[in-house]
Amino acid sequence: MQSDIKKVLYSEEQIKKRVGELAQEIKKDYEGKDLLTIGILRGAVMFYADLVRELDRPLHMNFMALSSYGISSSSSGAVRIQYDLEEDISNKHVLIVEDIVDTGLTLSYLTKTLNSRNPKTLKTCCLFDKPARRKVDFRPDYIGFQVPDVFIVGYGLDFAEKYRNLKYIGELMPEVYK
Numbered sequence: 537m538q539s540d541i542k543k544v545l546y547s548e549e550q551i552k553k554r555v556g557e558l559a560q561e562i563k564k565d566y567e568g569k570d571l572l573t574i575g576i577l578r579g580a581v582m583f584y585a586d587l588v589r590e591l592d593r594p595l596h597m598n599f600m601a602l603s604s605y606g607i608s609s610s611s612s613g614a615v616r617i618q619y620d621l622e623e624d625i626s627n628k629h630v631l632i633v634e635d636i637v638d639t640g641l642t643l644s645y646l647t648k649t650l651n652s653r654n655p656k657t658l659k660t661c662c663l664f665d666k667p668a669r670r671k672v673d674f675r676p677d678y679i680g681f682q683v684p685d686v687f688i689v690g691y692g693l694d695f696a697e698k699y700r701n702l703k704y705i706g707e708l709m710p711e712v713y714k
């Protein structure tokens with residue numbers, strides 16, 4: 537697995553430090569408010585688990601799973617909910633936790649969908665932002681790192697379902713995905 541990695545972009549320590557900083561920011565913004573966090577399966581699993589523990593305050597946790605259709609239809613913004621919430625989010629402070637925003641199609645679709653369910657507030661927290669790949673205008677409320685347009689894996693992010701369990705974020709060797 538390690539031999540497929542060209543270089544380490546963010547070490548375990550760098551990620552931990554940034555997740556802690558994001559948690560401080562979020563804690564301050566939601567002080568005195570009930571908070572429902574929603575982790576997006578599967579890529580956000582590691583980030584979500586670490587972030588909520590750093591938040592160290594009362595909150596509710598839930599999950600959703602989304603997938604985009606094939607290449608042709610994903611450019612039209614077609615995203616499918618594979619696993620939806622069963623709870624009512626109306627009148628709740630909701631924070632979506634994602635690993636990465638790339639084209640922006642997933643989060644743009646998800647925020648529109650959840651906003652139609654009338655939450656009190658809806659914000660997004662992404663560990664990685666790849667603005668160079670954006671197809672729709674979308675900016676998360678909380679961003680961990682802005683990343684260059686290279687193929688990154690690890691800490692939840694995969695290529696062909698591999699590398700999710702790396703403790704760091706690595707740049708994948710081009711020969712692996714080309």
Ligand code: PRP
Nearest residue numbers: 577578579603636637638639640641642
């Ligand atoms: C990844 C990631 C985001 C989405 C971002 O999910 O977790 O949900 O892509 O891309 P976008 O901004 O171009 O929409 P993926 O569909 O690979 O599923 P996974 O979370 O199960 O890895």
